[in-house]
Every structure is written in structure tokens, then in C-alpha cells.
Amino acid sequence: MELIENYPVAILGAGPVGLAAAANLIEYGLTPLVFEADAAVAASFRDFSHVKLFSPWRYNIDRAGRRLLEDTGWSSPDADAIPTAGELLRDYLEPLAALPAIADNLKLGSRVIAVARRGCDKVKSEGRERAPFVIRVEQGGEIREYLAGAVLDATGNWSRPNPLGANGLPAIGEVRLASRIRYGMPDIAGDLRSRYLGKTTLVGRRPFGGGFAGRLVGTGGGRSGHHAALGLARLQSGARLSLSGAKSRVQRGREKLRAIVLDCCHVESDADGLACKQKPDGARYC
DSSP states (O other): OOOOTTSOEEEEOOSHHHHHHHHHHHHTTOOEEEEOSSSSSOHHHHHTTTSBOSSOGGGTSOHHHHHHHHTTTOOOOOTTSOOBHHHHIIIIIHHHHHSHHHHTTEETTEEEEEEEETTOOSSOOTTGGGSOEEEEEEETTEEEEEEESEEEEOOOSTTSOOOSSSTTSOOTTTTTTGGGOOOSOOOTTTTTHHHHTTSOEEESOOTTOOOOBTTEEEOOOSHHHHHHHHHHHHHSTTOOEEOOOOOOHHHHHHHHHHHHHHHHEEEEEOTTSOEEEEEEOOOTTO
């Protein structure tokens, strides 16, 4: 990342990645300027706060963030325990965002609507690489602009879910029925109980077609789909559930990549389970 001196580094998004980036910049003596569209940090984690994450605490705490927090007397949770999204938010992300070095440069309720280079346009590009970035932001109904020496996009894709249809397109009728569709991982057996109780519900995507079984229709073999299906099963005791066992493309891709790496290299892990050394074994992929 090329940094233009004398300007802060703009970070778009105050989720886990954005806050970790801010912590690392602070350790390097740089000033982060964090923009978050929501009224609080880690907005997506609030949407699925009831969901237990896939990995334990040791993999969810950034090392720079940990050091900054420990300087204030903060104690890390059990490294091997698996937190819910809500616990990660309460016990790590919110305390990290509250540190003065971050909080003083955190702009909540600030939606970035454009990024450009100062003095440059579609027909003028001379000196573009030396010009600071212009960050145009909507705040409280007003438009403001900030200058930055570099920009990190940590907005994520939680608010831009995959469509239900094939070919990357919305399913026919999906847009028209948007008010009846809930993306993500809703708290079916909790806060949203009344929305789903006694209703026929379609869960996620099933790439090879689906079928009805009782009052619940489950599709997709991913973990998010399974979590939603379990919520529906708890909500309506005795209801039958049809859920595809087909693996998602992402899961199949991860397994294939893992097989390729293990076939190719000898990999060693550090104390936190992170890959620290790899040595080619002379397999065909290397």
C-alpha cells in the first residue's frame, strides 16, 4: 500500500477487519480514519449475534488489537472457547473500538458514497499517484468530504447477499417478493419467532431442486442453511424438515484447495494453529 504522507489512512467499515486494520496502523504510528455507515461498530455481527462462530477465540482476536487492549488491563477470554457473534462483539470488538486511539477517529453513521483523487477526473490524470484521496461521505443527511493518504475497503459483503437464482441473478420473482425474504442467519427461534411460527419456510438455496416435507422446506447444504433449519425445527416441534445434503460450492472449493495444498507441501503450524512454514514436497502443483 503506497501511502501519501501527512494524511490519515481511511478505513471503510468498522467491523472486525476494519478495527483490526486500525489497530495495526496505530502500532505503525499512522492515524486511521474509520467510517462506519451504521450507528454502532460491527453492524453485521448484531444481525447474527445469536450464532456461534466456526472458530475459537484464538483465531478471532487480532494480535495488534490484543496488544492495544492488554495495555489497558483487558483480559482475553478462553482461547479455546468458541464465542457467539454477540460475545465477540461485546468482549472484543466494542472494547477495541472504545480505545481513544480508535474512538477519536471513528465516524459512525457515515456512509461512504464515493472515493476519488483530488484534482483528478476522467480526462486529467497527471500526478494522480501523488494526489490524496477524496472520501465523500453522507452524515446525518449532509454530504462531507475528507482527505486520506490511502484507503482500505473493509465493508464486507453481509449487506450484499447472493441472490437465490442461478447464474448470479435473482430468481424470477425474488425482487417482487423481497419483503417476504430474509437473508443471512435470522434468529428464528428467538427475536423473530412470531415471523416463522406456523408458516411454511424456505431456507437458503438448493442447487438441485427441492421438495416439501411437512411445513418446512430446507435448501442448501451450507452451515448457514443448517443453522436456520435447526432454528425452524426447534421452533415447530414435530415438524418434518427436508434439507439438501449437497455441499455448497464454497465448501467444496475449500476442501479441494486443502487437498491440493497438502498434496503439494509440508505445512507447519504455530502455537495458534496458523500456518507458519511450508516446504514443497515436489508434487505436481509446485
